[in-house]
Amino acid sequence: MPKSPPRSALIDLVLPCLDEAAALPGVLAGLPPNVRPIVVDNGSTDSSAEVARALGAHVIDEPRRGFGSAVYAGVLAATAEVVAICDADGSFDLAELDRVTGPVLAGQADLVLGRRHAAERHAWPLHARVANRVLAGLIRLRTGIVVHDLGPMRAMRRQVLLGLDLHDRRSGYPLEMLLRAGSAGLRIREVTVSYFPRIGRSKVTGTLRGTLTAITDMARLIGQEKR
Template sequence: MSVKENGTYGPGPATVDVIFPCLDEEEALPWVLRRVPPGWRAIVVDNGSADASAEVARGLGATVVSEPRKGFGSACHAGLLVATAEVVCFCDCDASMDPARLTDIAGPVLTRETDLVLGRRRAERGAWPLHARLGNTALSLLLRRRTGLRLRDLGPMRAGRREALLGLRLTDRRSGYPLQMVVAASDAGWQIRERDIPYLPRTGKSKVTGTWRGTWHAVRDMRAVLRQPPPAPAESPSAAQNKRADTS
C-alpha cells in the first residue's frame, strides 16, 4: 500500500513498517496482526517472552526480532533499527489498540503534513485503570512545562519517519522511551499532532500500567527523562525536506 498525491492509499510497495514490542502476548497476536493495514509490514520484537509469542507471530507472517535486553524502550528501538520503510509506526500488541487505525495515524506523516503523530486514547469502560490515567495526566502537565506542548496523552501508538527518529538519538531503554521521543522531537522543532483512537480492554495481564507498582515505575522512568538537559537538536524532517528542495 502506498500513499497517493491526494493523500489516499492504493496498491504499491510497502511504505510503512509497524513495530510491536512484545512480551507474552500469544493470545492477542492473532487479532492484532490480522488488523495490520494490507501491504504494511509487521515487526514483532520479542522481549523475552516465556510463551509462544514468537512462533505465533512468525506463523502469521510477521517479521520477528529477538531483543533479550529487557525494557519497553529496548524492544521499540530494536524494531526501529530493523525497520527499512520510510515511515514507521509503533503499536502495543495486547489488543488494546486497533492496528487498523494506523492509517489515520500515519497518514499525515506519509503526506508530509506533520512530523510525528500520536494516538490520543479514548478509553472504553474498564480499559484504562484510574492510576494509569492519573499518571498520564501528570506527565502531560510536566511535558507542557518542559516543552510547551499541549498534548493530552503520551500513548504508545504513533508514527514518524524512520531516519528522522534515528536522528533523535534516543537512549532510554525502559518505560521512558515514548516520552523521550516526544521531548527530543519537540526540542528539534518537529511538528507534533494528536489523533483520537479507541482504547480497548487489553487481552491478558498488563506488564506495566495494569498495577499501581507498574504505573509508579513507568512514571519514575518518564520523570527521569524530563529532568535530562536538552541534547544537541536534530533537524526536523520538515526542515530537512525544505532544505533539500531549496538546493535542488
C-alpha cells in the same frame, strides 16, 4: 490468517512483545494491507514468537528487557520510510493506524501520537489515566509541547526517528522521543484513537507497580529537560 502486505510496504509497524501469544492473532489480523508487522520478542516465555511467525510477521529477538530496547531493535530492523509503533496487547484497533501514519505520509506532521479514547469503561485503569494526565501536564508546563497523552501508538519517518538519537531503553523511551522531537522543532500532532481493554495480563501501566516505574522513568526525563 491476515493477507501478506506488498513487498514495497509503505509502513513498518514495530510491535514490542512480551508474552502476547493470546493477543497476537487479533492484532495481526487487523492490520491494513500496506503495513508490515515487525514483532520484537522481548523475552517471552510463551509461544509469542512462534505465533507471530505463523501469522506472517517478521520476528526478531531482543533479549535486553525494556520497552525502549524492544522498539529500538524494531526500528533498526525496519526498512520502510515510515515507521509506526504500537503495543501488541490488543488494546488498539490497528484498522485505525492510518489516522496516525496518514499525516506523516502526507508530510503534514513529523511525529503523530495516538491520543487514547477509552472505547469501554474498564479499558484504561484509573491510576494509569491519572498518571498520564499529570505527566502530560508537566510536559506542557515544562516544555510548551501541547500534548495530552503519552500513548504508545505513534508514527515517524524512520530516519528522523533514528536522528533523534534516543538513549532510554525502558519505559521512558516514548517520552524521550516526544521531548527530543520538541527540542528539534519537529511538527507534533495528536489524533484520537480507540483504546480497549488489553488481552491478558498487563506488565507495565496496567499494574500499579508498572505505572510507578513508568512515572519514575518519565519524571526523570522531564526533570532533565531544559526550559
